[in-house]
Amino acid sequence: MGLLTFVLEPLRDALGTESTLYVLAAGALSFCVLAVLLNVLQQLLFRNPAEPPLVFHWVPFIGSTISYGIDPYKFFFNCRDKYGDVFTFILLGKRTTVCLGIKGNDFILNGKHKDLNAEEIYSPLTTPVFGKDVVYDCPNAKLMEQKKQDVQFVKFGLTSDSLKSYVPLITSEVQSYIRASPIFPPSRPSGTFDVPKIMAEITIFTASRSLQGKEVRSRFDSSFAELYHDLDMGFSPINFMLPWAPLPHNRKRDYAQQKMTQTYMEIIKERRRAGSKRDADDMIWNLMECSYKDGTPVPDAEVAHMMIALLMAGQHSSSSTIAWILLRLATRPEIMDELYQEQIRVLGPDLPPLTYDGLQKLSLNAQVVKETLRIHAPIHSMMRKVTCPMLVEGTPYTIPTSHTLLAAPGVTSKIASHFPEPELWEPHRWDEGSPLHGSNKETEQEDETIDYGYGLVSKGASSPYLPFGAGRHRCIGEAFAYVQLGVILVEFVRTFRLTTLDGKKDVVGTDYSSLFSRPLSPAVVNWEWRQNKT
Structure with a gap:
């Protein structure tokens, strides 16, 4: 609580302990700190060995969105060095599993339609346009x-x-x-x-x-x-x-x-x-x-x-x-x-x-x-929605239907x-x-x-x-x-x-x-x- 005290004391002095703004600010900050702590603990203590490793991140929902968005290829290669060709990151609250390399490209881009599809990913974006x-x-x-x-x-x-x-x-x-x-x-x-x-x-x-x-x-x-x-x-x-x-x-x-x-x-x-x-x-x-x-x-x-x-x-x-x-x-x-x-x-x-x-x-x-x-x-990222659990060949990982798959053929080249x-x-x-x-x-x-x-x-x-x-x-x-x-x-x-x-x-x-x-x-x-x- 030392960090909270350090941040909240100036607010208390400025707004007064009875101020509604102070109470709201204290509550919001406490909630954010608690959310970050729980998010970190979940990553460190409750990793699922049957799923790909999750890229470490501090802020829930945001996850790795910013680093991915700034430079996708730099993000992919950094994660590849640390986690290998198969890993998951949080993209605006969605668990997105990346499969790199020739095998990863084949796994996603040649996946069976009963297991994954592109429609659920791209239709909200393309239908209003086309x-x-x-x-x-x-x-x-x-x-x-x-x-x-x-x-x-x-x-x-x-x-x-x-x-x-x-x-x-x-x-x-x-x-x-x-x-x-x-x-x-x-x-x-x-x-x-x-x-x-x-x-x-x-x-x-x-x-x-x-x-x-x-x-x-x-x-x-x-x-x-x-x-x-x-x-x-x-x-x-x-x-x-x-x-x-x-x-x-x-x-x-x-x-x-x-x-x-x-x-x-x-x-x-x-x-x-x-x-x-x-x-x-x-x-x-x-x-x-x-x-x-x-x-x-x-x-x-x-x-x-x-x-x-x-x-x-x-x-x-x-x-x-x-x-x-x-x-x-x-x-x-x-x-x-x-x-x-x-x-x-x-x-x-x-x-x-x-x-x-x-x-x-x-x-x-x-x-x-x-x-x-x-x-x-x-195009740096090609995404598919998982509609049936998919086993990644040569790994112990199974991709659940709650995940989005992402192929990046540009990495291979x-x-x-x-x-x-x-x-x-x-x-x-x-x-x-x-x-x-x-x-x-x-x-x-x-x-x-x-x-x-x-x-x-x-x-x-x-x-x-490709x-x-x-x-x-x-x-x-x-x-x-x-x-x-x-x-x-x-x-x-x-x-x-x-x-x-x-x-x-x-x-x-x-x-x-x-x-x-x-x-x-x-x-x-x-x-x-x-x-x-x-």
Whole structure:
């Protein structure tokens, strides 16, 4: 009680022993101290050996939330050193069990749907943004149908023929943006730009034009972009717990969702009135003509909501990744020059318009994308709700249904046994025979495949490199992401040379304040027209 006396005596002197404020303050402080003491005693004296070790923490409910939120990877590696690959921490009152390493990735990402699911974790966050009856707001079987391939649902836009058609569209969008932007005036030989800001705009323009069609893309020149921003704010972490709260960003989210749904519905109705008249085969046309297995046509509202989900789903990952690519290249201008020379060597000295086949031949270009995804994974945590007690193979631990499971594939790609000098950004580590190659040869092996209801896909978790996840919720937009990132990179390499402002080799830190990892902003670099270089 010495601590309480030390704290309360000044309050007593100031407020008086009979003061209601003094009594309330004394009671509140006593309660907090008692709660902390009981929390510590419970951790020290009542550990359950059948469950993973609990990361020590002082404050109940808060637990390790702050240290995890500030830098998840630092938190993961510190806990891994102390507790091993399997441990539990308190995240806003919830017991969250982390399983690291290749086995941990496989355990969670390839877990059976009867044992765990993603819907209960992500539905409160995504449903107000995407809309009802799609993605996590529907039975898993229906979600698998929505992901169906073979010219069905979203897979329509991700076939090889579709990807080939996207290359000139993405190229045109990047070129148009550069020509129209006051950031890159042709009258000036050089300048500066905020990389994350510019890349966020370019990726949304290229994605909307290629995946969603001319009508949707044209609306991004006006109020649609503002609606997108308001809808994007719905992904704030607080909405995991309070998606219903009447907060300002939630009110804007709900309004934006209604307006964007209305916009897509208007496009759909106009197309249905036009009947068979169409000027392109895009995702909206495809979804309008799709039906579920039982023959039920996909309702127009679900088409609109799936289009919103498609627009939102990959934007953060792509804009973050291409921003990191350019920021890294600014610290290594010699790599950027290598990329330029590769284009001249492979595509020809006149640098003809890029094609899909030409993009596939640019090996260093692909390695730059791959290395950036390795070291800057867009999503640091993938969570699942435990619905049936799960035994962790090779351990005495059983994960109860009161826990949330968390996979962190980005940790595996930062382990030296898989990738020597893991914090070094080096695209040439992917060269055959490179001493930095390590065990990443596993990424090139044939993985076991499985059909979750939308065609055969790689289970993928045996690889230490999983930037797009694995299992039934593996990102189906992986192929599009590589095309989008690759084409944008090709155009920037052809057009600019980039350098850091101060000539240093360091990049900005990572912003972990949202669900998606991204560069801290502003992150400004120098640009210079390439034709001015001799």
